[in-house]
Amino acid sequence: MKITDIFKQKDKTFSFEIFPPKTPEGDIKLIHETLKELSLLKPDFVSCTYGAAGGNKDKTLALVEHIQKAYDIPSMAHLSCITHTKDEICEIVKKIKTKGIQNILALRGDPPRDNPDMIPGIDNYKHSSELISFLRKEYNDEFCLGVAGFPEKHPLSPTKEFDIKYLKHKVDCGADFIITQLFFDNELYYDYVKSVKAAGITKRVIPGILPITSYDGLIKFCSTCGASVPDKVHEIFAPIRDDNEKLIQTGIEFAVNQCKELLSNGAPGIHFYTLNKVYPIKNIVEKLRKFC
Numbered sequence: 502m503k504i505t506d507i508f509k510q511k512d513k514t515f516s517f518e519i520f521p522p523k524t525p526e527g528d529i530k531l532i533h534e535t536l537k538e539l540s541l542l543k544p545d546f547v548s549c550t551y552g553a554a555g556g557n558k559d560k561t562l563a564l565v566e567h568i569q570k571a572y573d574i575p576s577m578a579h580l581s582c583i584t585h586t587k588d589e590i591c592e593i594v595k596k597i598k599t600k601g602i603q604n605i606l607a608l609r610g611d612p613p614r615d616n617p618d619m620i621p622g623i624d625n626y627k628h629s630s631e632l633i634s635f636l637r638k639e640y641n642d643e644f645c646l647g648v649a650g651f652p653e654k655h656p657l658s659p660t661k662e663f664d665i666k667y668l669k670h671k672v673d674c675g676a677d678f679i680i681t682q683l684f685f686d687n688e689l690y691y692d693y694v695k696s697v698k699a700a701g702i703t704k705r706v707i708p709g710i711l712p713i714t715s716y717d718g719l720i721k722f723c724s725t726c727g728a729s730v731p732d733k734v735h736e737i738f739a740p741i742r743d744d745n746e747k748l749i750q751t752g753i754e755f756a757v758n759q760c761k762e763l764l765s766n767g768a769p770g771i772h773f774y775t776l777n778k779v780y781p782i783k784n785i786v787e788k789l790r791k792f793c
Contacts, residue, residue: 502575503603503645505677507545508705514545514770515786516707519777521549521560528560531777532567538779540572542786545770548606548647548680551579558593566600577647578602581610582626583619587635590626594636598643606647607632607676630667630674637675648672650679650706652693656727661696669700678704680772683711683723686731687762694767708763711774712781713752716742753781757788764792 507514517539522528539547549564551557558580565576578597582590597605609629612619621627626635633646648671651664658664668679679697684690690708697706713719716738723730737755741748760771771789775782 504546504575504577504647505645507575508678508769511545512769513764513792514707515789516546516548516770516772517544517775517782518548518550518709518772519564519775521557521564522777527777531564535777535779536568536572538783539775540568540574542783544574546575546577546604548577548604548772549579551581551608551610562593562596562600562602565602569601575604576602577604577606577645579606579608580632581608582629582632583610583612583621584625586624587626588624590632590635591639594640598640603643604645604647605636606649606680607636607671608649630671633671633674633676645677646675647678647680648676650681650693650697651727652681652684652689653727653729665696665700668697669702672702672704676704679706681706681709682726683709683728683774685734685759686729687759687766690763690768691766705769707770707772708768709772709774710756710760711776712756712785713738714749714776714778714781716748749781753784753788756781756785760785760789761792764789 519531519536522531547568549561549568551561561578565578568574568576580593580597585593607629609627626632629648633648636644636646648668650668651658654661654664658667681690681693694706711722713734719734719738720730737751738748741751763771773782773785
């Protein structure tokens with residue numbers, strides 16, 4: 502099922518993001534334990550990330566196919582473009598279609614770690630909008646296409662206004678919905694949605710939420726992805742950084758309150774960045790069940 506078909510049935514959805522593990526042991530745990538437990542929470546859809554420079558693309562497609570076949574849960578494959586040639590993208594998309602995958606999160610992607618200043622050439626799609634245009638031209642409406650949104654703007658965008666204009670361009674090229682970068686201050690989301698609507702974008706903007714399970718890990722993660730950490734998060738979590746159980750319980754409470762407020766104020770669902778963990782996602786979802 503396409504995710505847009507789910508939207509026709511439900512005003513609010515909740516969904517999970519997973520990633521391909523780097524080790525055989527991680528593969529076994531994800532496939533035989535984590536996914537089984539996450540499926541019991543009955544998410545509306547699951548997305549699977551794309552490895553740096555597309556290194557895990559085969560794992561991504563295999564996981565998405567597995568989730569759909571084993572658990573009958575609509576799933577979405579991330580697809581980034583700048584590290585692949587246009588011909589390679591064609592072959593990857595053919596595989597996606599062959600595996601019965603109907604949902605793609607179209608992304609520009611990051612350059613390889615060993616070549617961070619890489620400049621895409623004439624044989625590459627330089628932006629996600631170009632990837633979206635290709636998919637719509639070649640496959641029309643065979644795929645539901647999601648895109649990323651950035652409440653604090655993409656790190657490469659000069660201003661928030663420019664970022665919104667580019668988001669509008671992605672939608673005009675054929676994007677069906679938007680999932681946001683993680684954030685911890687809901688006002689960032691509300692302001693972003695206002696700007697999105699003011700630009701004439703009517704697609705769903707689903708907030709992306711990362712439950713806090715480690716203070717130091719959170720600081721490091723946010724420094725790499727460009728998300729800010731508000732003072733209230735430092736004030737709450739810094740003093741308990743070494744009390745793991747208390748930190749996780751506080752993180753659950755923080756995420757539940759954040760999601761309740763978002764859903765009560767019109768957010769069309771929640772997309773959880775699970776980091777391939779069942780706990781505390783299960784606890785959070787169970788507390789939110791009546792809201793979504």
